[in-house]
Structures are given as structure tokens and as C-alpha cells.
Amino acid sequence: MxxxxxxxxxxxxxxxxxxxxxxxxxxxxxxxxxxxxxxxxxxxxxxxxxxxxxxxxxxxxxxxxxxxxxxxxxxxxxxxxxxxxxxxxxxxxxxxxxxxxxxxxxxxxxxxxxxxxxxxxxxxxxxxxxxxxxxxxxxxxxxxxxxxxxxxxxxxxxxxxAVINKTSVATTLKGESGKRIICLANLRPQKDHITLLEAFNEVLKNYSDWTLHCVGKNFNDDYFEAIRTKTEELNLIDSVFIYGSKPDIFNILKQCDIGVLSSKSEGLPIALLEYGLAKLPVIATKVGECETVITNNYDGVLVNATKREDLSKALSSLVENKELRETYAKRYEKNIQENYxxxxxxxxxxxxxxxxxx
Known part of the structure; x- marks a missing residue:
């Protein structure tokens, strides 16, 4: 063949x-x-x-x-x-x-x-x-x-x-180890980084030492400008980091503690599967096949799209509970290995x- x-x-x-x-x-x-x-x-x-x-x-x-x-x-x-x-x-x-x-x-x-x-x-x-x-x-x-x-x-x-990528490149993320949230998504409107930024801003009011890391292609368009403007408006310059595309995804994910997707629309996002291979607890919106992949409140958390308060509560629940993060991560990795x-x-x-x- x-x-x-x-x-x-x-x-x-x-x-x-x-x-x-x-x-x-x-x-x-x-x-x-x-x-x-x-x-x-x-x-x-x-x-x-x-x-x-x-x-x-x-x-x-x-x-x-x-x-x-x-x-x-x-x-x-x-x-x-x-x-x-x-x-x-x-x-x-x-x-x-x-x-x-x-x-x-x-x-x-x-x-x-x-x-x-x-x-x-x-x-x-x-x-x-x-x-x-x-x-x-x-x-x-x-x-x-x-x-x-x-x-x-x-x-x-x-x-x-998803598969584990192997590369000699080794990106080092900013922020404090053990307190990083990753969003692996190209900077497109359907990924709704704006709602994520607003939700994360609420998290910071109680957990100011956590950081958000956005990895994905930057198209230098109006949407990126909106993300940059929102980051400045919310005074998130020291807490939100945008890296652009990176080849060493698995290396990056291993430095993180929570994986999140805040999309308005999806198919079946590979990022969601890669989070599982990297043993991360996950939060995603109820779009596309995300609901098929994640069992809500068993191996991850599902929230309604574009709902800042729902996403903020979900993030806070995992940020404040390490034991819950570990439980979800273990179950979610098993799910991905067995089904995807x-x-x-x-x-x-x-x-x-x-x-x-x-």
C-alpha cells in the first residue's frame, strides 16, 4: 500500500x-x-x-x-x-x-x-x-x-x-514551577482567548502567583491585537505569557500543571489529547467532541463556552486543590491512552x- x-x-x-x-x-x-x-x-x-x-x-x-x-x-x-x-x-x-x-x-x-x-x-x-x-x-x-x-x-x-513529539529544542517557560496553566491553541477567534484572559484575571485575585501560558501561532491580526489590548487592560503583563508556535510541545506541557481550552468551536482538538499524554488535568468548553473526550467532574471539567464566571470557577477549583488535579490527571491519561x-x-x-x- x-x-x-x-x-x-x-x-x-x-x-x-x-x-x-x-x-x-x-x-x-x-x-x-x-x-x-x-x-x-x-x-x-x-x-x-x-x-x-x-x-x-x-x-x-x-x-x-x-x-x-x-x-x-x-x-x-x-x-x-x-x-x-x-x-x-x-x-x-x-x-x-x-x-x-x-x-x-x-x-x-x-x-x-x-x-x-x-x-x-x-x-x-x-x-x-x-x-x-x-x-x-x-x-x-x-x-x-x-x-x-x-x-x-x-x-x-x-x-x-496525539503522539509525543521528540525534538532537540527545549523551551523554558516563565513563571513559578508548579503554578502554570497552559492553553495550547493557535491565536484564532474561535479559540476565545479573551474569555480565558478575563477568567484567569479572576483567578489571580486569590492566587496571584499562578501564570497563564499561551502557545500557538500568532497571525499578527486584529484578534492578536485584541488579546494584547485585553492583557494590558487587565494588567496581566507579568502573569500571561504568549510564546507563538513551538515545536517542543511535550517538553512545554511537562512544565505545566493545568491544561485549558476556552474555544467557541472545535472539532476534536489535538491539544486536548496532548494534555492527557502529558498527564495534565484539563478544563475545556462544551464544544465539538470535547464532551465526548472528557467526563465532567470525573477526569476533567467541562464549562459552557464564552462564560467567564464558569471558566474562572473551574480554574480556581483545580488551582486550589492539588489532590483533585492529580486524580483527574491520572484518570484522564488512562482515558486518552485507551481510547485515543x-x-x-x-x-x-x-x-x-x-x-x-x-
Whole structure:
């Protein structure tokens, strides 16, 4: 079996991590595992296994004939059988399918605003979906949406999985050891860092020595400016630290004591799974598949999205109770290892692949 993961970039986002993780775990399970990034490289390139064959297209526009020819040649020479296209790379995959009828396309829907699907434009996607053999969706809402809107029968929910990344980089976090809260999320509006900042500000009134650490890509846009402004307004300069993208996620998480996600919308966030692998107690909002992953008040805490007071109370409950943190962390790690490991999801992926080998 010869399978290509197709992704637009290797920035440290959720879809990109999934593409790299799948390519890496497949490398020892199939004949050859490939990964192609179309538009740009990024931090995750260093996470790619040396056993994965890699191609960078440096695609310049929607239709880049040079990039199309380069990928088409690669697919033919390497005798690739399946293109596993992630997010918006479905268009390029469709073009390659039209040039190679024996190729099967598996499309992986990572749409991050699944709470706001009524705003999703999908006319062009629906046209291309006629050439998809199967669709993986990162949550059940997206699974239902593909069946209804794209009218595709072969659709399944595929939970994300996380792996421990290994890198020589070693970021050192600021703040006091034993009193750090981590939010691992790119700086996008749906991640709702603003509510998190407001909630954390309430926590500081009683626990002033705790710190909040935000790790994720900074797009230097209006949303980042809003985060910076809110941090200044609340006088959090000495308590909130923003690091941007980092390659050494596991090293960073091991320096922290609570993992939090304050999102308005999610699929199944890989950060939530990585918190478990790092043995952190977790707090998340009731969006996407977070409620499926976390059992509220058993192995973590779930709160309503955009509710500052609820999030503040949840944070305070874990900050003030180390024993509770340890109990939740132990249970949550067991949950992630048993239900969201690469081994379990790989079995599902391989079954689907085998159905569409031509």
C-alpha cells in the first residue's frame, strides 16, 4: 500500500498535526508513506519521520500548473494508490484524480468552525466531492453535515490522536514551577482567548502567583491585537505569557500543571489529547467532541463556552486543590491512552484504505 498525505502547510495547526501523525505511524505499517505539503513548510517539518517520503510543491496560486505537474509526476513515479487530502487540499487532490483515474481520494474534514456550519460555503467542495471515495470527519457534527450537504454515503467520524513529539529544542517557560496553566491553541477567534484572559484575571485575585501560558501561532491580526489590548487592560503583563508556535510541545506541557481550552468551536482538538499524554488535568468548553473526550467532574471539567464566571470557577477549583488535579490527571491519561491512541485510529484508517485500493 502506497499512501500520500496531502496538506497545504506544515504550520503547527490541528489538521497539519494530524497529517504528520498519520504519515509517521503509517511508515512502519504500509509499503511506503508519503507526505506532500502544497503551499508552505513550517515547524512540523522537523516532526516528520525520516521514513516518510516528503515532497514540497511551493504552490503559488489556486491553479499552479507547475505544482500540478510536479505532484502528478511524483504520484506516477511513486505509484501512489491513495491520496489522503486534508482540509482545503481536496481541490488539488481532485485534479490529480482526474489525471490518474486509478487514484482514490480520502478527504479529511478538519473544519474548525463546526459550531457555525450554517456559514460554511461548500459549492465547490460539493463538486469535488463526487471524486471522493471516503470522507473522514473530526467530529460527529461534521460527519452528519457531509452526509446531508455533500450527499456522500461513505463518511465516518475519525477521532484525532496525539503522539509525543521528540525534538532537540527545549523551551523554558516563565513563571513559578508548579503554578502554570497552559492553553495550547493557535491565536484564532474561535479559540476565545479573551474569555480565558478575563477568567484567569479572576483567578489571580486569590492566587496571584499562578501564570497563564499561551502557545500557538500568532497571525499578527486584529484578534492578536485584541488579546494584547485585553492583557494590558487587565494588567496581566507579568502573569500571561504568549510564546507563538513551538515545536517542543511535550517538553512545554511537562512544565505545566493545568491544561485549558476556552474555544467557541472545535472539532476534536489535538491539544486536548496532548494534555492527557502529558498527564495534565484539563478544563475545556462544551464544544465539538470535547464532551465526548472528557467526563465532567470525573477526569476533567467541562464549562459552557464564552462564560467567564464558569471558566474562572473551574480554574480556581483545580488551582486550589492539588489532590483533585492529580486524580483527574491520572484518570484522564488512562482515558486518552485507551481510547485515543494512534494504534486504535490506525486500525480504522487501514480498513478504509484497503476498501479503495484499485
Amino acid at each position: 502506497r499512501v500520500l498525505q496531502l496538506i497545504d502547510s506544515l504550520d503547527a495547526g490541528g489538521a497539519e498535526r494530524v497529517a504528520v501523525n498519520i504519515a509517521n505511524v503509517l511508515a512502519s505499517k504500509i509499503e511506503t508513506s508519503f507526505l506532500c505539503t502544497t503551499r508552505k513548510e513550517g515547524l512540523l517539518k522537523n516532526s516528520l519521520s525520516s521514513n516518510v517520503e516528503y515532497l514540497f510543491l511551493n504552490k503559488k496560486g489556486i491553479i499552479d500548473l507547475k505544482a500540478i505537474k510536479k505532484l502528478n509526476t511524483f504520484v506516477k513515479q511513486k505509484k501512489i494508490q491513495i491520496i489522503h487530502a486534508h482540509s482545503s487540499s481536496f481541490f488539488l487532490a481532485t485534479i490529480i484524480k482526474l489525471l490518474n483515474r486509478n487514484i482514490s481520494i480520502i478527504w479529511h474534514d478538519h473544519y474548525g468552525n463546526s459550531e457555525f456550519l450554517k456559514n460554511r460555503k461548500f459549492g465547490f467542495l460539493k463538486f469535488c466531492s463526487k471524486y471522493f471515495s471516503h470522507v473522514f470527519s473530526v467530529n460527529k457534527t461534521l460527519e452528519a453535515w457531509s452526509k446531508e450537504k455533500l450527499e456522500i454515503k461513505n463518511v465516518s467520524y475519525l477521532p484525532n490522536f 491512541s494512534d494504534k486504535i485510529q490506525l486500525q480504522t484508517i487501514l480498513v478504509i484504505y484497503r476498501n479503495f485500493i484499485k
